[in-house]
Amino acid sequence: MTRTDPAELTAKLVQCASVTPVEGGALTLLQELLTDAGFSCWRVDRNGTPNLYARWGDKAHPQSFGFNGHTDVVPIGEESDWTKAPFGAEIVDGFMYGRGTTDMKSGVAAFAAAAIDFVRDTPPDGAIILAITGDEEGDATDGTTALLDWMDAEKEAMSVCLVGEPTCPDHMGQMMKIGRRGSLSAWFDVEGKQGHSAYPHRALNPLPAMVRLMDRLASHELDQGTSHFDASTLAVVTLDTGNPATNVIPAKTSACVNIRFNDDHTGASLSQWLRDQAATVDVEFGTKTSVKIKISGESFLTPPGPLSDLIAKAVEAETGNTPELSTTGGTSDARFVKSHCPVVEFGLVGKTMHAVDERVEVAQIHQLKSIYTRILADYFA
Template identity: 50%
Template sequence: MLIDAVNLTRELIRRPSVTPADAGAMDVVEETLTGLGFACRRMKFGEIENLYARLGTARPNLCFAGHTDVVPVGDAAAWSQGAFAAEVVDGVLVGRGAVDMKGAIAAYIAAAAKAIAAGEVKGSLSFLITGDEEGVALDGTRKVVETLLAEGEAVDHCVVGEPTSAQIFGDMVKVGRRGSINADILVEGVQGHVAYPHRAANPARVLVPLLERLQGRVLDEGYPEFQPSNLEVTLIEMPNAATNIIPSTGRARLNIRFNPAHTGQELADWIAAEAAAVSQGTRCRVTVTPQISGEAFLTEPGPFTDVVAAAVADVTAHLPELSTSGGTSDARFIRALCPVVEVGLVGITMHQVDERTPVAEIERLQAVYERLINRYFAAFG
């Protein structure tokens, strides 16, 4: 059975699977893979629908990972077409999830169908699909990976279908990602009258210098294959409806994207130590609540990255840049299972109004995946 990748993408877009809703998107994937002979296993954690599907029992096992959930549409009236109508206008498919990343899921399923029909699968193919990549990512790929590891499931390599192309199709694949840590900072002081500051403890006198100290440190100058780490303050607030009151609390939030020169725990400890130092001798109490959403990782250049790069070059006639730039993805969880590389569509319109991709690029991505599967089993099978 062969699959039309563009039609399957449209079918997936028409399921408005805004995290954590599934809206039937996972059913579409499961039914299609079942028709191709995959043994499908739904893995629901909390509200989140996940799917692990495998064809074959032999090794190597080449896995494709992706997500059916999408971000909200924003201003629906600003879309030129219905956000979930999946209309094709002048050869361009418009719809939430077209790029990020229902197009890639459909392209890989179509490529797998061709590989199966051609007898190219000299081992196993598998799919790890989640509905929680765009959300807090607690009940999605993280828990599926934990379950597969506990069960001893052997996955040898993984391809993630994130939209990694930067400007033109196939110009970049991702071989690693920086880590990410968020930190919420709460400073509790003593409320009082602004004319009598000695009777109060102004949280700003701790919060402001603390943020200055944190932002004043150059975390590093970069790391091999990685850009420098950066700290960004994303929230500052001191709730206060009056002009003559020193408020009792101040809050801040920050995010650090870090390369392998650091670990999330090391950075969390540093923030806590700076908070303790700044608040020492004051009547303010500082609470730092860190959340480490992923550690930095790199899939070292080698036979697997060579296969992926060559598959892209087969279609584009140019080798892609191997990059670690950008945000985080579920690859940060999958790397505990096996080496992982990300390759997908051009990401310029992801999360935007009128998210879109030329249908020809979905077809080109399918061709890349076809070559990748062929080359992979020739190299590792």
């Protein structure tokens, strides 16, 4: 029987220039492949964002294993900086080059290939679901969230889910993610009164207030970490006044901070803390500060248990490495899936994701397919 080559599929996906939110033919390719393999497929596009839902087996079956991933990629930057064509999928010295080779078309190709061959070889008593979005690298408002909303309306469900994002820092099998920190960004606009710098008493300089506010935020210890999470962090990422004149006190200045937070906090509790800090500084300086906050995701944890044990066992069997259970890194679509079912992330080495000359070791794509195949076999055993 012909096997599904995950590296060949990765190359075909990379050659689809699916820079978010452009579909680029990637989901169309996957839909055709999965349909031919006996999967029922639906396009779940919303507000122009492309998404694909595929299921093999009965949706009413109480046992279903889900994979989640994305085919959209970040922009390539300056093409002249690349030594290989960004969408060429060229293989050199055992590495495939191209945008999305690591993040995460190889992961999608590996779980699609594993699922296709598994249902052909040993049709399971249960369902296998692939929920693939074209909106993970963008705003993520109409991607996996749209798929989950559609699943809820259609009574589709995953019992558990594996997100195929790159999770290993240096070598295969090194790390899996059982949770993620939350993320929020906050923008501050401090208003004072413009005036001549020689007569500061006639003006209200917003800059000292902003500097005091940023110092209060940046020097505050949010926590010392929890049992599964490192300490939360706050970074001042920009401070802008745009004042070219040295003899003018500006009327307004702006700044932004980003917080990555653990399960000691919620987006709401941190938002209130930020607003309280701004109000305190306003009282001290007589300024007026407006605060705008965007919560990208709450922290979450899938406690170590059957799902993480299942994946760790398969990873160890195929790589010889026992993966560390981690909650490090940025956000992923697992932050949405966690409200639907238990979710864990495991994928390739992510050293070159989003980088110029992004690349993946071809052998690792085949190894990842083997890991995913073993996970399916053990789950449905």
